Amino acid sequence: MTRTGGRIDKRQAILDAAFAVFARAGFDAANVQEIADAAGVAKPTVYNHFQDKDTLFRAALAAAAEQVAAANLAAVARIAPDGDPRRSLTRAARALARRCCDEQSRALRTLTYAQLGRFPELLTDVHAVTAGRLADALADRLARLVVGGQLRHCDPAVVAEQFLALLTGPLERRSQLGTRRLPAAEIDAVADNAAETIVRTFA
Amino acid sequence: MTRTGGRIDKRQAILDAAFAVFARAGFDAANVQEIADAAGVAKPTVYNHFQDKDTLFRAALAAAAEQVAAANLAAVARIAPDGDPRRSLTRAARALARRCCDEQSRALRTLTYAQLGRFPELLTDVHAVTAGRLADALADRLARLVVGGQLRHCDPAVVAEQFLALLTGPLERRSQLGTRRLPAAEIDAVADNAAETIVRTFA
Amino acid sequence: MTRTGGRIDKRQAILDAAFAVFARAGFDAANVQEIADAAGVAKPTVYNHFQDKDTLFRAALAAAAEQVAAANLAAVARIAPDGDPRRSLTRAARALARRCCDEQSRALRTLTYAQLGRFPELLTDVHAVTAGRLADALADRLARLVVGGQLRHCDPAVVAEQFLALLTGPLERRSQLGTRRLPAAEIDAVADNAAETIVRTFA
């Protein structure tokens, strides 16, 4: 009963395949036939769903950005609104840090950087989806901690921003813009440091 | 006395043209004919000098890296081995910061990042030429300042690294990986801050 | 009572849309999707009614030929079988001449000429429907004029043929094979001349 056709299925399959192929080969070297093959559809089907290669690229990155954003938000959601903030924040920091360094996030950043010339708006757009929403959600959670008395009075937006900066800054630097894969222990260490600093300063 | 036909001249013209075209269009969009035109030679001449487009790309980036490196070293050379270290270091910092943000340096970084997939070794190579030598030379000068008593005892290599990190980190972040052009005042401010921090800490 | 879904309606809508699109774009440049859109149906519906694009083309031209033929016959029918032949023939000549120069007739001829290579039989077929029937009907009417004594004795078929030649020949030449739109006055003048010649010769 599992129809393997279905317009939505194919669209999603194409988006996934496109992101994978683009991530592996880059925008120019990736060819549409390869994407179609990877998606298990014919080439014109790709063009039935997306006007051209450019549009497909943007859509694939947007979809990936959504997935990354969702994962990030899930990590934030796991910060308990009560209970020990150190544990919560550390756990969230580790989850975020790992997500930051996984294949998808790295590919998303790499592709965005590499195509800055051709798709200048991507940097902003992707950032808005991934980082913007994340900062907002994090600020929300922090606000509850403040209200609950676990965090001392502060501007949650500012603290959220700093928290994220403490995470991503070192990760980007150490991984050389996502070029090098970091060992899990190092990722956790960065996360722990970030959480520790925030807790010390604001708890 | 400048023969305009000399082999060396042509080679250099091709390298310059290649870098310019690559910088403007990116590796894939740039085509060899355009480079040949910009260099004022015929297309096969390009291939007489460079095996293929990849080789040309690497050579063009290497040449640009050399030029950037030379400029950077010149800035370092202007640090007086004696005299007021604050003035010296501030001047050097400004010179370096400006060089960091000029067209050539930005293009060099942009191209390197964008082609990480296809030319993975470029990041290391370019970095070695531009940043590595620079750090070395800077450490050398700092050592003389230490020896001369203008700087307190320290490991010059470490201080040099930190000095450069204080320069490039903020510049990269503020310019969004070289995407946005920074106003001169902001560049100088970053440079001044970096110098100030170093001087305060180590003078 | 005009159901807008009826099979016949759709078939006719498709034929009309097809002719319009073919007329505008030519056979090759016209695409079936565009025709379907113009007809307000889905593409497969077009294929439910017509085997393929070729068949559709032939059918669309045949339908247009029928319409042109009907209009031509109507013009001929208005020749009074009695009364002043000069007035009758002049009026009929003008009506025919105008019809000859309208969008539909011109498009029909243009398409037929342009696709002589791919659809060689069209020239004959279309001609039979438009010109053949017309000549016949005209000959019939002329015969009645002869019988009624308004025209002197002659072979009505020959006179009909000459009448039409006197109309279409100059119109084709002046309009450069239907390329240029003629002013109404010029069309009328050609018609008047044709009628005058016939009347002078045979009345």
Added chain:
Amino acid sequence: MTRTGGRIDKRQAILDAAFAVFARAGFDAANVQEIADAAGVAKPTVYNHFQDKDTLFRAALAAAAEQVAAANLAAVARIAPDGDPRRSLTRAARALARRCCDEQSRALRTLTYAQLGRFPELLTDVHAVTAGRLADALADRLARLVVGGQLRHCDPAVVAEQFLALLTGPLERRSQLGTRRLPAAEIDAVADNAAETIVRTFA
């Protein structure tokens, strides 16, 4: 010693092949690969010489028009400036009429008509080269006949125009716009009639 390369050779070969293929298949159905094959070159060579298919089409028709024009002029050149005008004109008329009905001339007209929609300027351009020059040259010769006393005083331009009209008009009509091939005898008859009419009227 017969190099089969040579830029000019190839260009001409491409033009010839293009005209042949276009003549056989029409503009849309003809594909560039086929033309390249027929010319014995690779596809990109076609594009090295002509920007795109449109340009190639125009160039091929222009070249054919030149050839047709040259042949026509040659026929006119054979009108003796003295001697019996009836013989001269009849001979020229036959030569022109035959040329008018040969493959190349017919294909040139057919292609021009068929692509009026896409290349509206071709009709005028081709006509200027083939008919315009011809009428001029013919008028020149007729003028000499007038001066020599073989033709009575008249406007040579007018007579030339009428002469050509008497040739091409019937030929176009009888061959159904070049669709049907006429027997040689019929062609000659048309030519003879045209010459006879001119001679009777103006000799």
Added chain:
DNA sequence: TATGAATGAGCTTTCATTCAT
């Protein structure tokens, strides 16, 4: 050495046509 000319390979895109519902 430098070049005008040529080419093999490949890519994006389009379109007539057909399934499956």
Added chain:
DNA sequence: AATGAATGAAAGCTCATTCAT
């Protein structure tokens, strides 16, 4: 009967690269 979705096939065009002079 009508349609949303999918596809096979092909075409125009570009480009890195190489002959042959």
